[in-house]
Amino acid sequence: MPLLQVKDLEVVFEQEHKELMVVDKVNFHVDEGEILCIVGESGCGKSVTALSIMGLLGQQGHVRSGEVLFDGKDLLKLKEKELDGIRGNEIAMVFQDVMNCLNPSFTIGNQMAESIRIHLGYDKKKTKEYAIQLLEKVGLPDAKVVMKKYPHMLSGGMRQRVMIAMALICRPKLLIADEPTTALDVTIQLQIMKLLLELREEYHMSILLITHDIGVVAEMADRVVVMYAGQCIEETGVHSLFEKTAHPYTEALLRSVPSIYDNEERKLESIQGSVPENYQELEGCRFAKRCSYATKECYAKQKYHEIEPGHLVRCRLEGVLKR
Template sequence: MVRRNTMEKLLELKDVHTSFYTHIGEVKAVRGVSFNLDKGEALGIVGESGSGKSITMMSLMRLLSENGETKKGEIIFEDKKVLELSEKEMQKIRGNEIGMIFQDPMTSLNPVLTVGEQLMEPIRKHKGVSKEEARKKSIEMLNLVGMPDPEARMKQYPHEFSGGMRQRVMIAMALACDPKLLIADEPTTALDVTIQAQILELMKELKDKLNTSIILITHDLGVVADVCSRINVMYGGVIVETGSTRDIFYNSRHPYTWGLLRSIPNPNTLIKEKLKPIAGQPPDLLKPPTGCPFAERCEHAMKICMEKMPPLFELHDEHKSRCWLNHPDAPKVERSIE
């Protein structure tokens, strides 16, 4: 295995804070997120809805709604400071150097344009090629993602495709300009398990063939297990644990990560057991807690957890956990995922 410190950095986020201004106040959706991504690496970002996963990536893409603002921090993509770029400069990066697969392919595809027209548009815009060259590239991309009879599919509309086929179109569109980074936001949502497995296998193959870096956003730890080499666990707008996939699955050190792992069915057990949901509700980001965002739902919470945000304790290599239980003076608690 190549050590990460010998690899070339593609993306870096430093202390990113993103808020939304509403009629009832400021929603602090992302509260100091920092991480790196190397070229050719696959990173998973997991957490329940509202944890800040998608908003972090929308901050990177500069696709926030009008009431959203990245207030603080730096986002550096290939030595370019993304937050300082003009909109015209940003348009050269979106869809060209960074491709994104959005959550719902049916609402992301234009229902009144053929799939071919939608595939060809970014290729012609970013690559400056002729219509015929764009058409050939689009057919090539549909072939790459395993679309049957791609030439005929080019003439069809999104409603004529199944959910899995629409998702393949979205992946083809995101990869059409040979991006250095592919962001996949819940790419298997609303797909049946068979199609989910096919889409995830496809992403692994594309990463190996094209050496594309991938950020996979999901609420399901099981989805990232076979695709990503590293995982960030987010909760309440912050990263609460980060480490290799092995660290997160076999040596996790945060009670929220334990809760996520308990929610995954274990196919190897002979005893039928009910899944254990995490009790309680996510924090209100209109008034974020001053302490650990998970403290109200944590069975191991201490007084300090309610009063002070824990730092990211370094455990080993790049495994870090934002939990006071990792402090040398904290009581010893057994890892609980059963």
């Protein structure tokens, strides 16, 4: 049984008395100890998917149907209190916008202590020792100094490390990281990615890593889910994604998106056109209008089907891609 299994997840947002489906029957799973990357252009529903798993969608959005099975339990059916028992304990999340997650008026030490107290109930001395140990673990050797600082006194990279340390407090089985480094400069991004890989080994954690950086996918992922306009359009192992790319959108993504791992040789092309507005109303392939391989059959409903074991694609044009 996978650690996390998302089944037919549909998320809608109320907008001007209309329901807008922004996540459309999304399916994927995360196995124990693996890193699954979700990749796709801005606005394709990556964050909404992650927030739904954590029950953090907010007011306007709600899950219309589907299941989020964690260790076999459907998180969508749990009461807020039961969910609280899993959030922060067994599943932890790291966001892109760290400043919004840390409280500006408390020191790092106080915030960590509070969280350790709530989750683990350690006494004062043990709490401090544990906080220092975690900060050192995430590459902040001056942990004692960091503890005394307020969030604004730290660099962006240091704050992200603090967030990761806080996520580790309960040794979560699953870490959800939603673009955890995009606000940081490239060197720091690379360091944080390396840290996540090390922590995965040490903690035997699974990681659901959301990114729009295809280079991050190549370096980090075991398996990959590609999203486009609210749907999963391709899922496969990381090598297969690059070697046996099956969806024209994935192919375009591989050629087009700049990466923190880029070398000078890679020539970037842009994907022509943009994500269609009101894509919810399109019955057929949502990428068809931008796809250079599309034929009129592509405008009919497309099945998300398996072309090789573990390799799923929502495209009828199997085998047309130039490899």
